[in-house]
Amino acid sequence: MSAQNPFPPDGDVLIMSPTGKNWKLHSWQLVNYAPKIGALLKNVAPRNITKTMRTEAHTIRWWIEMIPFGTFDDHRFRDFVCVPEKKKGKLTLNGAGAFNGVGEVSFERTYDNLFRMLYNMPPNLTDDIDDGGANLYITDCVSILQAAAFIGSLPSVRTYIESYLLRINQKLWVHVAKAPEAWSDVAVRLQSAIIFRESIIHIAGGLELPGLINKRSFDHIEYGKICLQVAERKCRELRDKKIDVERRLLQYYPQRLIRRETPDKIPGRADYGSDIYYWQALTMCRQFFQSSIMANRHHRHEDGGVEFYRTVFRCDYIDKHAADEFHQLFAMSTKGKQCLADAVEVIKDDHRVIIADLLEDNLQLRTTVRSKPLRYLTCTRILEEELPWIANPGLGAGSIPGQVQDGAASDGSASPERDAGEVIIQAGGPSSEKVPGKKTRTGRAAKTRDQGEDSGEEGEQQHDDDDSSREENDVDEGEYMDEA
Template sequence: MMAGRPLYELTWGTLRGPGPNKEFPKFKGADVKIIVSGSRQYELHSSVLKNASPRMEQYLLPDENAAKLNSKTIKKGVITKYRLDLIRNPDYTDGGKVVEYVLEPVLLDEEGKAWASNAVGLDLENGRAVNPTFLAYDAVFGAFYQVPIDLGDFSTDALTDILITAFDILKVAEYLGCTDVITSPIEATLLATGQVLFVSISNQPAGWLDFAFRIRSRVLFREAMIHAVGQYNSDDMQNMIHTLHPAVAELLTKKANTLKGAVKRSFQLMLSYYPTHLQRERTVGRCDRDNIGRSSYGNDIMDWLALVVLRHFLAQQVADDQTHQAADLGKSVIDVVIAGNDAYLSRRDLETWHGFFPMSGRAKVVLDRKVGELKQAIKQYATVFTKNESQLNVVATPVEHLTCSTLQITEYPWEDFTDAEGSDGVSETEVDDDMYE
């Protein structure tokens, strides 16, 4: 990276404007001409394009495709050695993940002219809606020269509109094998929408997992994974898993199984909880002296009855698949356990139990107090699930799934994967100040 003055001192908003790319920077020494449309033609540097895009280097701009310009042509100031034209992608289908238009090399003769007749119409935009793929190429080419990508104004544009633009740019970047150059600007724009973004991720985590994986965004991927794990048992998530990259699906399943195991263990601890004052020391002494006789245990009868009531409730939740097997992985039960008090097993609830086991008014009060003590004690086994690891404000926007999963920096599934055509691309392209006119 060149030190000193900024590479560009301009406000570049080409994605918002329907007109020709007048604002796209002009360069000196450009040897590649790219024709996207009659009104969108670019003169760029093969060195920059090859450095940024593996597809450019290996397939679109190989050295053998460079035109061998004669001296007469060079004296005229013609230095273009490569030409790329945009054509419709034969593999494109409506709604597909691949880009709609791809680049095709056009061989040039010694005068810098196309060998074949590839006439390009004027195609003047004149205020008409521009094909979003054209704008996406505009953005990616600019990103090669570290020109900021404009996804719109998050304060006025809907998140859906911003996402549509981001997906168009992503498709072009994936095709060129350079997603690294678009990750930061797309990520920054989306994060600027604040809670609007996080609410969207919580509602559609599978789609966001796919998007975050494709642009290699750790912050978006982590957020989506937290919500996807919490919703793993839901029908929607189960129907979407097969659409994810195998590495993402594998990680999601692993994280979900870890959380499910933790929830299962939590309920096992609740069901096997005994207050310490009910326990006895093993002894070979006298039962009347060492508190191991029937009368000693009888003195604790209200505690034992309270345990029966609590375990009846917890066992019912397990039997009804309302814990780790539930669509919410047991969140609804965990919530009432944490709330305690009258959230469950209230005095009114106990009256139903007393229909089978009548007691005096005083005994009912004692039993209610004992149950309350047990409810307070077992909260310790559920507290861990109340932690919110996501960036969603769950107080302002409550969700019906757990958000306590974590993701370590070594667990992101793209560390062993590369972009299209076998390269990770580059996050920053080395450019020279002398290129600018």
């Protein structure tokens, strides 16, 4: 490998871009980790590679061309077609410039990063984390994710993509807060629990608030229905939690006011008389709660009651003005007013305990003192068993690395360090798993195969009547790799 071309030089599949860039990859890598590309190889007979050709670093057995993406109009992605040896090098370059990087992300950049991840190499992501809010960085990551889904590589790269997204920390959570609907789908594709929880907390909190969550957008994303079902269930749980908190606010008795009969004593008038200021304070607080509920400031309010709950938690009610109005009806001495004011503050602190769980912040997003608070509650919890890919293990499973579906690349002659038919795991070591339908040749069978390759060199010129004309049209694979 070189700095200019980091991919292995012994790859036996050449993927060619219409703009001239190429990638030399291993067929076993594509069959195992990009099965939709690997499946193309079985439909085209590979070029026979002899020992002499291998010694001269001629290892290409298949040629794959990139063609315009057919699923939908997006210049970040390509379809692939495996071309016979006779047609290699006959790329149609008409309009190639139109494919060379439209907008902020080109398909060459997307697939170069994807192939790098398949080989455990770091991708070249746009570094705009400090200057541009990581917009292009995130676009690169999501483009790789989508491209991987189209070729069946998600199980192989989702962990890498998630790790690169999490590296930008708060900038990622800002993006999730702005578009939680789309990020919930991304999270399911990545099977990322932390991103899924973050997006569902935003969706569940704002689902019943007008203008915050676009429910129609879930119809246009792959896992939108599943994500919306989880969010709606969590939204109902949140509403039930609000109702329970409101009920407890109206029914709560502070422990200091509760007096029970014991074998030694029955509470008398003097005991309750000493609590008179606390009972007055409790009555004033309950009157505020009931007035707020009757004014529809609770969970039925257009803000979901969030301002009411925050007011109670801040103890920002029954202020001096409200106390003065109370004393216009119930006059007290200066000492009595002070005792009542102290009792009100104590009772308000008791009510904070009830409301605290509702105002718990389970987001990864961290706001500053100057940040505008969110318009919804963020106390939602998503359990491990509620994650879609845990509840439904087959969801988005795709191809599993190591499970080969066909024997297109089972020969493996481009990898001299392994026996034919032996699968190499992604870390680079040999695996005991064999490609279905192929037997590994060892001992005398291997010698016979090698002798056949040597004799094949002598008779190669007589293999096809039009070999001489074909050689005139062939382009040496070294010319392809100049741009790779």
